[in-house]
Amino acid sequence: MIRTLDDLDAQGAAVGVRVDINSPIGADGTLDDDSRLRAHRETLAELADRGARVVVLAHQGRPGGDDFTTLESHAARLGDLLPASVEYVDATFSAAARERVEGLDDGTVLVLENTRFYSEEVLQFPPEDAAETHLVRGLAPVLDAYVNDAFAAAHRAQPSIVGFPVRLSGYAGRVMERELDALGNIGETPTPRVYCLGGAKVDDSIEVAASVLDSGLADAVLTSGVVGNSFLHVSGVDLGAESTRVVNDRAGDRLAQAERLLSEYGDRLHLPVDVAVERDGERVEVAVADLPVEEPAMDIGSATVDAYADVLEDAGTAILNGPAGVFEDDRFAAGTDGLFAAATAAEYTIVGGGDTAAAIRHLDLEGFDHVSTGGGAALAMLTGESLPAVEALR
Numbered sequence: 001m002i003r004t005l006d007d008l009d010a011q012g013a014a015v016g017v018r019v020d021i022n023s024p025i026g027a028d029g030t031l032d033d034d035s036r037l038r039a040h041r042e043t044l045a046e047l048a049d050r051g052a053r054v055v056v057l058a059h060q061g062r063p064g065g066d067d068f069t070t071l072e073s074h075a076a077r078l079g080d081l082l083p084a085s086v087e088y089v090d091a092t093f094s095a096a097a098r099e100r101v102e103g104l105d106d107g108t109v110l111v112l113e114n115t116r117f118y119s120e121e122v123l124q125f126p127p128e129d130a131a132e133t134h135l136v137r138g139l140a141p142v143l144d145a146y147v148n149d150a151f152a153a154a155h156r157a158q159p160s161i162v163g164f165p166v167r168l169s170g171y172a173g174r175v176m177e178r179e180l181d182a183l184g185n186i187g188e189t190p191t192p193r194v195y196c197l198g199g200a201k202v203d204d205s206i207e208v209a210a211s212v213l214d215s216g217l218a219d220a221v222l223t224s225g226v227v228g229n230s231f232l233h234v235s236g237v238d239l240g241a242e243s244t245r246v247v248n249d250r251a252g253d254r255l256a257q258a259e260r261l262l263s264e265y266g267d268r269l270h271l272p273v274d275v276a277v278e279r280d281g282e283r284v285e286v287a288v289a290d291l292p293v294e295e296p297a298m299d300i301g302s303a304t305v306d307a308y309a310d311v312l313e314d315a316g317t318a319i320l321n322g323p324a325g326v327f328e329d330d331r332f333a334a335g336t337d338g339l340f341a342a343a344t345a346a347e348y349t350i351v352g353g354g355d356t357a358a359a360i361r362h363l364d365l366e367g368f369d370h371v372s373t374g375g376g377a378a379l380a381m382l383t384g385e386s387l388p389a390v391e392a393l394r
């Protein structure tokens, strides 16, 4: 059983709240998209409104990445989005951070510095060891409770995610609560269950396909994107040199597993029947039977959308992860547009994956029952795996 904010006595309490506001960063080093900050507004506003002293913990980027920045612009944007006053301090667990926490007024918010500026945060630990790190030992003494709202980072067993509930009472924030409700009981969703696996993270997606087919969670898997090209490749189709290069780049060492899935589940595993390429600057659709072509396959074609729509119209649950094509280029958005629209025919639709949610916003698509804030974390739930953050809260 996991406690929620309904179980927390917030008035006057210093509450550490781990959120996931890891966001695209522009060339000037400030936020390019604030959808993840907006997702956490409900939790942060509710705690401030109930008189808590809200201490925000979050990461941005990874060491060495060009999006590895301070949280100063995140704090400024939260200040615009929240009714409460929002301060920022360039410290996370030092005496300076503790002083600022102890000096907070009830009903106000303090954003601490990027947790990943500190080396142990990028390592993974069992909760008891995470509780002994400098971050948790330094900050826990000035907190009265801990809330984890960072569903999109829940698959990371890092100190700020799994260490605090060992020392403090832990609660799920509203984003975490909603995600667990939607994704936590995938085995009870209506059948037949149809997984639409696209995008470019081919190695992850082949793992997901294996997991949901071997476990019987999936009645059908519709492949698209580089994932679909990879299954075409292992089925013996010569895609052409460029597409084959992309497949080998992205599939890692998973092609043998894809081959096993194709031979064991050929009836449940659907492959594209046509693709779209760029020729003289235009979108041209090519039947798989007419491959190879030298241009890279950038989208699924309309015949594939129609074939997949036939499967989806009888679906109980449709789970989408990964766009069907390079949707960022208007010429290759038709596959994602058509497939995702067809998926809404299912009784219940779940979307998992940051780029997939971005595609939905980009294409202005509606009608999905749950659009997850997570990528890897959503995938773990969609394959019935447990998440370190959730186990730590339990």
Ligand SMILES: Nc1ncnc2c1ncn2[C@@H]1O[C@H](COP(=O)(O)OP(=O)(O)OP(=O)(O)O)[C@@H](O)[C@H]1O
Pocket: 198, 199, 200, 201, 202, 224, 225, 226, 229, 297, 298, 299, 321, 322, 323, 324, 325, 326, 327, 328, 352, 353, 354, 355, 356, 357, 374, 375, 376
């Ligand atoms: N046929 C294709 N060739 C090349 N790239 C493709 C193709 N189809 C889709 N993509 C790319 O796949 C990317 C998204 O794939 P990804 O697997 O990262 O999605 P996601 O799982 O929703 O994201 P995340 O898991 O990172 O939140 C898009 O940027 C898109 O351009």
Ligand SMILES: O=C(O)[C@H](O)COP(=O)(O)O
Pocket: 020, 022, 061, 062, 152, 153, 156, 354, 374, 375, 376
């Ligand atoms: O954006 C995400 O997927 C989450 O914030 C996790 O980020 P990470 O993959 O750098 O841990």
